[in-house]
Amino acid sequence: xxxxxxxxxxxxxxxxxxxxxxxxxxxxxxxxxxxxxxxxxxxxxxxxxxxxxxxxxxxxxxxxxxxxxxxxxxxxxxxxxxxxxxxxxxxxxxxxxxxxxxxxxx
Amino acid sequence: xxxxxxxxxxxxxxxxxxxxxxxxxxxxxxxxxxxxxxxxxxxxxxxxxxxxxxxxxxxxxxxxxxxxxxxxxxxxxxxxxxxxxxxxxxxxxxxxxxxxxxxxxxxxxxxxxxxxxxxxxxxxxxxxxxxxxxxxxxxxxxxxxxxxxxxxxxxxxxxxxxxxxxxxxxxxxxxxxxxxxxxxxxxxxxxxxxxxxxxxxxxxxxxxxxxxxxxxxxxxxxxxxxxxxxxxxxxxxxxxxxxxxxxxxxxxxxxxxxxxxxxxxxxxxxxxxxxxxxxxxxxxxxxxxxxxxxxxxxxxxxxxxxxxxxxxxxxxxxxxxxxxxxxxxxxxxxxxxxx
Numbered sequence: 001x002x003x004x005x006x007x008x009x010x011x012x013x014x015x016x017x018x019x020x021x022x023x024x025x026x027x028x029x030x031x032x033x034x035x036x037x038x039x040x041x042x043x044x045x046x047x048x049x050x051x052x053x054x055x056x057x058x059x060x061x062x063x064x065x066x067x068x069x070x071x072x073x074x075x076x077x078x079x080x081x082x083x084x085x086x087x088x089x090x091x092x093x094x095x096x097x098x099x100x101x102x103x104x105x106x
Numbered sequence: 107x108x109x110x111x112x113x114x115x116x117x118x119x120x121x122x123x124x125x126x127x128x129x130x131x132x133x134x135x136x137x138x139x140x141x142x143x144x145x146x147x148x149x150x151x152x153x154x155x156x157x158x159x160x161x162x163x164x165x166x167x168x169x170x171x172x173x174x175x176x177x178x179x180x181x182x183x184x185x186x187x188x189x190x191x192x193x194x195x196x197x198x199x200x201x202x203x204x205x206x207x208x209x210x211x212x213x214x215x216x217x218x219x220x221x222x223x224x225x226x227x228x229x230x231x232x233x234x235x236x237x238x239x240x241x242x243x244x245x246x247x248x249x250x251x252x253x254x255x256x257x258x259x260x261x262x263x264x265x266x267x268x269x270x271x272x273x274x275x276x277x278x279x280x281x282x283x284x285x286x287x288x289x290x291x292x293x294x295x296x297x298x299x300x301x302x303x304x305x306x307x308x309x310x311x312x313x314x315x316x317x318x319x320x321x322x323x324x325x326x327x328x329x330x331x332x333x334x335x336x337x338x339x340x341x342x343x344x345x346x347x348x349x350x351x352x353x354x355x356x357x358x359x360x361x362x363x364x365x366x367x368x369x370x371x372x373x374x375x376x377x378x379x380x381x382x383x384x385x386x387x388x389x390x391x392x393x394x395x396x397x398x399x400x401x402x403x404x405x406x407x408x409x410x411x412x413x414x415x416x417x418x419x420x421x422x423x424x425x426x427x428x429x430x431x432x433x434x435x436x437x438x439x440x441x442x443x444x445x
Contacts, residue, residue, distance in 0.1 A: 037369075039223040039354050041390075041399045045151040046223075048353065070291035073264045074351040077232045078286055078316075080334060106229050106353035 002095035006033045009103050018090045024099060025049040025085035035101035042086040044068060048106055049085040050075040051099040061088060061097075076104045108185070110134045111419035112412075113204055113214040115192050115359075118146020119401050120389030121220030122175040124408030129182035130436050131412060133419050135218075137184060138206060140191040140225035145172035147222055147390075148401075150352060161402055171401070181441040191225050193358050195385075200418075202384060215418040216384040218411050219371060220404070221391045224354035231262070231348050235320050243325040244346040254279045258342055260329050262317055263349035264289070269296040271347060276308045282341055284312045284331050315339070320346060367393065377414030378407045384418050386411040 001017040004027050008014065018027035028036040028049075037048035044067050053061065058081055064072075068087050072078045085099060112128055114121045117139035128135045143149060148157075148168030156165050166174070190206040195217065197203075204212040228246035230236065236244055248254075248271060255278045261268050264285040269292040272283040283300060290297045304311040318332040320343075329343045356369055365372040365381045370393035373379060378386050388407035390399050397403070416425045430436045437444060 040147070040151060043152070045147075045155075046353070047351075069287070069289060070265075073286060073291055074229055076229075104232070 002090050002092055002097075004090065004094070005096070005098040007098065007100045008033065008035050009101060020091050022090050023086050024051070024088040024090060024094075024097070027090065028085065028101075033101070035105070036085060037105045038086060044071055044084060044087060047071045047075040047084065050078070050102055050105060051083055051085045052079060052102065053081045053083050054098040054100070055081060057097055060093065076102055076106055107203075107211045107213050108136055109213045110136050110185075111215050112136075112218055112415050113138065113192075113202070113212050113216075114218045114220055115139075116146060116220035116222055116389070116391075117141070117144035117186060117188070118220060118222050118389065118404075119148055119171055119175055120222075120404030120408050121146070121218070122172070122179060123405045124218055124220060124388060124412055125182065125184050126175070126179045127409045127412035128415065129179065129184075129439055130430060131416060131425060132435065132439060133412070133415060134182075135184060136187060136212065138187045138190045138192055138210075138212075140189065140227075142189050144176060144186060144188075145169070148172050150226055157401070159400060159402065181439065191357060195362055197384075200421075216386065216415045218408075218415065219359065219380075219385065219387040219391055220389045220408070221356075221359065221387075222354060223369070223390055224356040224359075226352040227355050227357075228348075229350035229353045231317055231350075233317050233319060236317075236346075236348075239320060239322065239326050239346070243322065243344065244320070244348070246348050246350075248347065251275065254345060257344035258282070259345045259347060260284060260331075260341060260343040261347045261349070264291055265349060265351065266292040266296065267349035268292065268347075269300055271349070272309055273299055273303065276303055280310075281308070282310045282312065282343065284315050284317070286314065286316050286334075288313045310341075312339070317346075317348075370397075373407075376410070378411040379414050386414055 004016050004018045006014045014033050016031050025038050039048045040046035068084050072082050111133040112135040114137045117137050125135050149172050153169040190208045193207050194205045202214050258280040260282040261272050262284050272281050275281050303309040314334045315331040318330040320326050320329050330338050330340050332338050371387040373387050373392045375394050378388050380387050388411050389404035
């Protein structure tokens with residue numbers, strides 16, 4: 001199973017086995033990783049599952065749909081490496097992905 | 107004081123259908139919502155996105171669903187109290203007294219919380235000092251546009267609100283529009299208009315910039331904005347407007363003594379009552395084993411919660427189960443004329 005690393009604001013690192021097909025957001029919610037709210041439940045309509053992806057992973061991820069960039073405008077402190085974790089579907093190619101959870105979701 | 111059987115908090119699809127179910131069994135209700143219109147997430151987050159999993163409706167948008175639900179509850183003449191957030195609840199003998207932030211008061215037998223993920227509030231700037239100026243020279247909505255006349259306004263955001271206000275205020279004010287990227291989520295026509303106004307020098311457009319800091323004594327007099335690459339610009343501003351959409355916050359509900367876990371209210375699945383007698387929770391805000399955050403689940407939960415409300419509203423009566431196809435009483439309540 002691919003391993004996803006979630007780095008939380010308290011500098012803790014959570015390395016979680018997430019099943020292929022789930023999203024990075026679901027991996028966080030199902031494993032009680034703090035800091036991901038996912039208010040809309042994965043509908044790309046709320047920007048509360050915002051994460052910062054480690055730079056080395058930026059080019060390896062599926063490209064953003066238009067709607068994702070629009071939603072990121074609403075996120076708390078968006079940066080170049082911002083993604084919505086509900087749009088990152090886990091697969092073997094994402095094994096080892098590191099995401100950093102922002103200090104707030106809104 | 108508004109006296110009614112049930113107060114529904116939240117005018118999303120779940121709250122609206124619960125009102126229908128209350129009406130069918132002969133209970134009265136009123137609905138409070140913090141937004142300025144009914145529909146909840148359906149209308150605020152995805153009015154134009156098609157929904158494909160409402161039973162027997164192959165496809166409809168959030169707006170159509172809302173309009174149909176409003177039509178369905180029309181016979182019951184339900185009072186809506188919009189732009190109101192419920193602040194306090196108090197048990198008085200066998201009833202609940204409820205107060206909103208607009209000082210509306212209700213005297214009800216039971217409360218149904220259909221609050222989605224919370225009430226919609228504007229998203230704010232991440233910069234800490236902004237709080238100090240909020241309401242005097244920094245706003246997340248425009249209430250009185252005359253205060254901006256002949257002033258310098260820095261508007262942040264890339265959606266329709268930011269673009270529309272930038273265009274409108276550029277007639278009477280000096281406008282800076284600051285957005286974190288080159289692309290905008292607002293309507294293409296507005297984006298073009300803003301670019302034209304920028305070329306004509308009527309708007310100063312700064313893209314790939316975000317707010318870095320605000321400064322001023324009692325009111326803002328300048329803001330610093332920071333480019334993606336690190337460059338910082340200091341721009342004079344009398345007012346700052348931020349348009350980053352809305353976020354849902356549970357708010358005062360947290361203080362009512364309900365069992366809450368991960369921002370969800372725990373309920374039983376028999377009638378969706380919470381740990382407090384007379385308070386029910388349905389839709390996205392409730393949690394129980396197996397909970398699905400689907401609109402159809404909210405409808406089911408609302409139907410059962412409505413029946414759960416009956417014993418509080420009419421303690422001396424027995425609720426008889428009836429179908430709308432055959433129940434004369436239900437049809438009468440729906441205003442259907444039988445020969």
